[in-house]
Amino acid sequence: MSRTARLRLFLTAAAVLAAGLIAAAGELPGFGGPQHPYGERAVAAGLAQRTANIVSSVNFDQRAFDTLGEESILFASVLGAGMLLRLARDERKRRPAAEPVLPTTRLFGATLLPITLLTGGYLVAHGQLSPGGGFQGGVVLATALHLAYVAADYLVLKRIRPLAVLDVADALAAGAFAALGLIGLASGAGYLANTLPLGTFNQLSSSGLVAVVNATVGVEVGSGVVVLLAHFLDQAVEVVPRRRSR
Amino acid sequence: MSVLPYLVAGWILLAGLYGLVTSRDLVQAVGCLAVAQSSTYVLLLAVGYRRDATAPVFSDLPPGSPVVDPVVQALALTDIVVGATVTALLLSLVIQLRKRHGTVDPEELTGLRG
Numbered sequence: 001m002s003r004t005a006r007l008r009l010f011l012t013a014a015a016v017l018a019a020g021l022i023a024a025a026g027e028l029p030g031f032g033g034p035q036h037p038y039g040e041r042a043v044a045a046g047l048a049q050r051t052a053n054i055v056s057s058v059n060f061d062q063r064a065f066d067t068l069g070e071e072s073i074l075f076a077s078v079l080g081a082g083m084l085l086r087l088a089r090d091e092r093k094r095r096p097a098a099e100p101v102l103p104t105t106r107l108f109g110a111t112l113l114p115i116t117l118l119t120g121g122y123l124v125a126h127g128q129l130s131p132g133g134g135f136q137g138g139v140v141l142a143t144a145l146h147l148a149y150v151a152a153d154y155l156v157l158k159r160i161r162p163l164a165v166l167d168v169a170d171a172l173a174a175g176a177f178a179a180l181g182l183i184g185l186a187s188g189a190g191y192l193a194n195t196l197p198l199g200t201f202n203q204l205s206s207s208g209l210v211a212v213v214n215a216t217v218g219v220e221v222g223s224g225v226v227v228l229l230a231h232f233l234d235q236a237v238e239v240v241p242r243r244r245s246r
Numbered sequence: 247m248s249v250l251p252y253l254v255a256g257w258i259l260l261a262g263l264y265g266l267v268t269s270r271d272l273v274q275a276v277g278c279l280a281v282a283q284s285s286t287y288v289l290l291l292a293v294g295y296r297r298d299a300t301a302p303v304f305s306d307l308p309p310g311s312p313v314v315d316p317v318v319q320a321l322a323l324t325d326i327v328v329g330a331t332v333t334a335l336l337l338s339l340v341i342q343l344r345k346r347h348g349t350v351d352p353e354e355l356t357g358l359r360g
Contacts, residue, residue: 010267014260021256030248032297039315047309054302054316070324077331084338129305202305228334235341
């Protein structure tokens with residue numbers, strides 16, 4: 001199909017889609033209105049389970065089974081990217097050279113790396129209490145490690161990044177989520193049901209299963225993002241074709 | 247204008263789709279897919295918004311205070327995670343494509359090659 005024909009086809013389809021979307025927007029409940037029946041029920045259920053952060057309660061308790069699927073997508077895509085970006089037969093690894101860095105940049109990285117690691121750990125640990133949780137905290141943890149790449153160079157990042165450990169941690173955390181669901185099953189409720197002791201509201205030990213599952217997700221997201229970025233950085237920095245000419 | 251946020255979400259979706267259709271570069275196409283997907287974040291958060299309400303976190307809020315809808319916020323979180331991982335997977339496919347075929351223009355990828 002030629003480019004103009006394709007564009008014309010798209011514009012026709014887009015007009016129909018836009019008309020449908022406008023009609024649908026008119027039928028939706030008004031923006032900012034007070035009616036949120038699902039939200040109110042979720043808040044009541046979350047408070048009953050002594051979870052202060054209702055978003056965490058929804059993710060790791062009320063629809064924990066969905067989150068298990070989501071987390072499996074994450075694991076599968078880390079695995080898939082690793083498969084796609086592995087060293088091919090006609091490629092080899094080159095040793096990356098050390099790069100000069102401004103002393104101010106180095107200071108920036110050296111100062112912020114421990115602070116960012118601490119923030120990430122805090123976000124994961126307090127996922128059931130404060131805004132944040134395993135997903136967000138995990139990404140912050142992975143970002144912290146890559147400050148070494150920004151402030152120093154790839155060699156330093158490689159040295160402080162225990163890739164083999166993180167690979168295993170990623171898989172173990174993904175499996176741990178599925179295994180934790182069996183606690184509910186063993187106590188006669190349902191798979192992934194929150195049957196652990198709920199603790200005191202607004203304490204670090206509150207919310208039962210939510211805190212534990214949240215921690216496994218934090219480990220999985222953190223190590224998954226580091227592994228994923230490692231594959232991409234390898235492609236950019238280390239992997240070169242064996243012969244220059246095609 | 248109580249429908250404006252929904253229309254914005256629709257607009258972002260169409261802008262992303264336009265980019266996907268006209269793109270001559272697969273990296274750009276992956277970016278456009280991410281744009282199209284980000285319309286769902288706007289839609290979800292617009293559906294869940296509530297005037298004079300705050301975040302659904304009760305660590306320093308008295309129970310019973312009005313909060314925005316936590317269900318759609320949780321869905322947006324799911325959406326972001328899945329979107330990011332799918333983008334990563336697609337980008338690694340583009341890298342392999344560039345290595346094997348020497349191009350990232352979808353129109354130059356005509357035949358199958360072993």
